[in-house]
Amino acid sequence: MLASIEAGGTKFVCAVGDHQFNIIDRTSFPTTCPEETMAKIIGFFDACEDIQAMGIGSFGPIGINHQAPNYGYITSTPKTKWRNYNFLGEMKKHYQCPIGWTTDVNAACLGEYHLGSATDKNSCLYLTVGTGVGGGAIFNGRFLEGFGHAEMGHILLRNHSKDPFQGSCPYHGNCLEGLASGPAIEKRCGVKAEELDKNHPIWEMIGYYLAQALVNYTLILRPEKIVLGGGVMSQSKVLEFVKKEFSLMLADYVEIPAVDEYIVLPSLGNNAGITGGLILAHQLI
Amino acid sequence: MLASIEAGGTKFVCAVGDHQFNIIDRTSFPTTCPEETMAKIIGFFDACEDIQAMGIGSFGPIGINHQAPNYGYITSTPKTKWRNYNFLGEMKKHYQCPIGWTTDVNAACLGEYHLGSATDKNSCLYLTVGTGVGGGAIFNGRFLEGFGHAEMGHILLRNHSKDPFQGSCPYHGNCLEGLASGPAIEKRCGVKAEELDKNHPIWEMIGYYLAQALVNYTLILRPEKIVLGGGVMSQSKVLEFVKKEFSLMLADYVEIPAVDEYIVLPSLGNNAGITGGLILAHQLI
C-alpha cells in the first residue's frame, strides 16, 4: 500500500492507495495545531496495513534542500503554530518506510503530469488559485527547484487599468496572490468569492491578472501544459477570461499549443494533490 | 578538436578548442546575409583539422524541438534575411560530425555553468542585456526548455514611477527588453548607451527594471546563480543598482544566496558563449 498526505493550510487529506494509484481509503480534517493534526494523521495511518512508502505534499514555505538543517520543515509560514515545524522529522519518528517530501502544488503537478491532463507531455505547470496562489512545475519528470521551491504566486504584476485595489498580500501588496487570491477578491467585494455572481465584473479582472502571470510563466518556462486548480477556478467563467486575456497579451509572440489544450483545469479535479502524493511514494520503492 | 559558433544578431564568432575547452583559434565577422555569413563560417572551419563535434549557440527565435519540421531553423526573427533559415541543416550539409544546437544565451549559460561562475552549482540563469534581452537556464545539467526555448527578455513589467517611456519593443512596448535593452536606453536618451555618463540617472532605472525581472525569475525558478552579461552590463554602476533594487524588492521573501554571490557578471566574460559551444560539442562525443 502507498500512503499520501495533502497538507493544506485549511485542511489535511490523508489517503492510502494501491500501486495503480487507486485511492482505497481517505480522511480529511481541518488544519489546527501540529500536535492535534499529527495525532489524527497517525490515527489514520496506524489503522492501515502494510504501508510501503509515503508521499507528502505540504503547504509552505518548506525546506526541500536535503543538505540544509531545515529539510523537511514547514518554515516561515504565517501560521505561527506551524512555523519551523519539523513535519517530515515527526513523521519519520512514527514510520520507518521511505517518505517523499515536496510542496502541495508540486504534488498536484505530479498527479496531473503522470495521470491527469499532462500525461502525454514532458513538462507541466500547476497553479492553484485559492486562499493563496502557488505554483509547481515538472520538466522531464523532475520538479523544477533550485535554491528552494518556487513561490510563483508572488510575482509582481501590473494593475488592471480599472482596478485601484492595492492588493492584499502582507509582503508585496499587489503581487499575483495579493490581486487574484480568494481573500483578495473578498477584500475588494466585501463577500466571499464563492458568493459572487458569475457575471460580476471582478471575474474578467481576475482573468486579466492570471493571464498576465501565465504570459510571464510561458515566456520563462515554456511548459507544454498549464493546469489551473484551486477554489477560485471553480467560478464558471474565470477559465474563459484567462484564456481570452492570455491570447490577447501573448499576441502569438511565442508558439504554444492551442490555448484550449494549453490552459486547462485539473483532470483529476480535487484528487490531483493526493494522487501526486501516492506517485511520490511509489517513486521511492 | 571541438568547434563552436556563437551566432549573434550583430556578429558571429567561430572558434576551435581542445578537450579542456581552451580556445585554439577564433574569428569573428559581422552578421550580414546567410549566404555570405555561411561562406565565412565554412572558410574558417575548413581550414581547421579534425573537427570531432560542433556546438552552435544562435540568436533566435530558433526551432529546438527535435520532432518539429523547423528543428535547427532560425524562425520568426525580425532580421528578414534570416527568417525561416535552416541554419543547422546547412551546417550539416557541410560537416558530418555531430552538431549541438541551442540558443546563444543557453550556450553562454552552459559556459558559466560548467566553467564559469556557477561551476559549483546545480542551477544557473544567464541573462544578456544588450541589443536585445534574453535568458537561458540550466537545472541539473539540462537546459530548461519545453514547448520551445525561453523568451524571458519579454516578460511584462511595471513601469518605474519616474519613467514615462512607453518602451521600444515592437511586440510589447514596455516589456523588459523594451525598457532596459541598449536600444531602449538610446531611444530615451538620444545617444548610444555606451556614451552616457556613469552617473546618469538612467542607470538606476535600468537597475530597477532588471531587479524587477530578477525577482520574478527568482520566485519562478529559484536558480542558485544569476549571471548578467551583454553590453549594457559593461556600464560600471548597473550591477550595483540591480543588486540594491533586487534586495529591496525581494525583501527577504524567499531565501537566496548572499546577493553578491547570487547576481554576478560572467566570469568567462565575452567567452561565455563560445566556451559553451565547445562544451555543447564535447557532450556529443
Ligand SMILES: Nc1ncnc2c1ncn2[C@@H]1O[C@H](COP(=O)(O)OP(=O)(O)O)[C@@H](O)[C@H]1O
Ligand atoms: N466557487 C468559487 N468561486 C470563487 N471562489 C471560490 C469558490 N470556491 C472557493 N473559492 C475561494 O477559494 C478559496 C479557497 O481555495 P481552495 O483552493 O478551496 O482552498 P485552499 O487554497 O485553502 O487550499 C477561498 O478564498 C474561497 O473564497
Ligand SMILES: Nc1ncnc2c1ncn2[C@@H]1O[C@H](COP(=O)(O)OP(=O)(O)O)[C@@H](O)[C@H]1O
Ligand atoms: N559600456 C556600455 N554601456 C552601456 N551600454 C553599452 C555599452 N557597451 C555596449 N552597450 C550597448 O549594448 C548593446 C550591444 O550589446 P552586446 O551585448 O554588446 O551585443 P548584442 O546584444 O548585439 O550581441 C548596444 O545597444 C550598446 O549600445
Ligand SMILES: [Zn+2]
Ligand atoms: Zn505576495
Ligand SMILES: [Zn+2]
Ligand atoms: Zn517584448
